[in-house]
Amino acid sequence: MVACAALAVAVLVTVGAGAVRWDGPDPAGRPVAAAGVAAPTRAVPVTPAPARSTTPAAPAPADITFPPRGTGKFRAATLRGAVAGRAGELLRYRVTVEDGIDGVDVERFGREVGAILADPRGWTGAGRWRLQRVGPDDPADFTVALTTPVTRGVLCGDVTDHYTSCRNGDRVVINVARWAGGVPQFAGDLDTYRRYLLNHEVGHRLGRGHELCPRAGGPAPVMQQQTLGLHGCVPNAWPEVDGAVFTGPPGQYDDPVPTGW
Numbered sequence: 158m159v160a161c162a163a164l165a166v167a168v169l170v171t172v173g174a175g176a177v178r179w180d181g182p183d184p185a186g187r188p189v190a191a192a193g194v195a196a197p198t199r200a201v202p203v204t205p206a207p208a209r210s211t212t213p214a215a216p217a218p219a220d221i222t223f224p225p226r227g228t229g230k231f232r233a234a235t236l237r238g239a240v241a242g243r244a245g246e247l248l249r250y251r252v253t254v255e256d257g258i259d260g261v262d263v264e265r266f267g268r269e270v271g272a273i274l275a276d277p278r279g280w281t282g283a284g285r286w287r288l289q290r291v292g293p294d295d296p297a298d299f300t301v302a303l304t305t306p307v308t309r310g311v312l313c314g315d316v317t318d319h320y321t322s323c324r325n326g327d328r329v330v331i332n333v334a335r336w337a338g339g340v341p342q343f344a345g346d347l348d349t350y351r352r353y354l355l356n357h358e359v360g361h362r363l364g365r366g367h368e369l370c371p372r373a374g375g376p377a378p379v380m381q382q383q384t385l386g387l388h389g390c391v392p393n394a395w396p397e398v399d400g401a402v403f404t405g406p407p408g409q410y411d412d413p414v415p416t417g418w
C-alpha cells in the first residue's frame with residue numbers, strides 16, 4: 158500500500174549519504190525511489206521511531222510480533238514457484254523477511270505472496286505479465302521484502318514514514334505493521350487488505366501509477382492509495398474486477414500519512 162512509486166511528476170532528490178531517490182507518489186502517498194536506484198541493503202541508523210500516536214486498524218494477530226526496528230538483515234524463501242500467467246513478459250521475484258519479525262515463517266510468507274501474485278484476478282490474469290517466485294540464489298527482477306517499520310523508512314528512502322509500504326526500485330517493501338494490523342477502513346478484513354497491499358506495490362514495479370476512485374460506492378482501483386483513504390469507494394484488492402482490468406483516473410489524494418506505525 159503505501160508507498161508506491163509514482164511514475165508521474167517524479168523529481169530527483171538527493172538523500173543522505175549520496176543516495177538518490179526518485180520522489181513520487183507512493184502507495185500510501187509516500188515518496189518512492191525509481192527503479193534502478195540503489196537503496197541501502199541494510200538498516201542504517203535513523204532517527205528513533207516517534208511515539209505511536211495512532212491506533213492500528215486492528216490488533217496485530219497474536220502470532221506476529223515485531224520490534225520498531227529489525228536487524229536490517231533478511232532471510233529468503235528458498236522454494237521456487239511455478240510460472241504464473243499464460244502470456245506476457247516474465248519477471249522473477251524473491252521473497253524475504255527481516256530478522257526480528259517473529260511469527261512469520263519465511264517459506265509460508267513466500268507461499269502467501271506467490272498465491273496472491275498468481276491469482277487470476279491479479280497482474281498475471283490479463284496476459285500482460287507472467288511472474289515466478291525464485292530462491293535466494295536465482296536471478297530476480299525484484300524482491301518482496303517484509304520489513305519492520307523503521308527499516309521500511311530506510312529502504313523506501315523516507316525515514317519519517319513508518320506507516321505505509323512502498324516500492325523502491327526493484328524492492329517491494331511491505332511494512333509488517335500493516336501486514337499484521339491492516340488499516341481501519343478495511344474494517345478488519347485483513348486478508349483483503351494484504352492482497353491489496355501486495356498487488357498495489359507490485360503494480361508500481363510493473364510501471365503503474367496511482368489512480369483515483371472512479372465512482373462512489375464502487376470498487377477502488379488497486380492502484381488507489383487505499384491504505385490512506387477510500388474516498389467513497391469500497392475496498393478492492395485486485396487489478397481485475399468481474400473479469401476485466403479495473404482502473405480509475407490517474408492521480409492521488411492528498412491524504413496525510415498517520416504517524417507512528
Ligand SMILES: [Zn+2]
Pocket residue numbers: 158159160161162182183184185186357361367382
Ligand atoms: Zn502507491
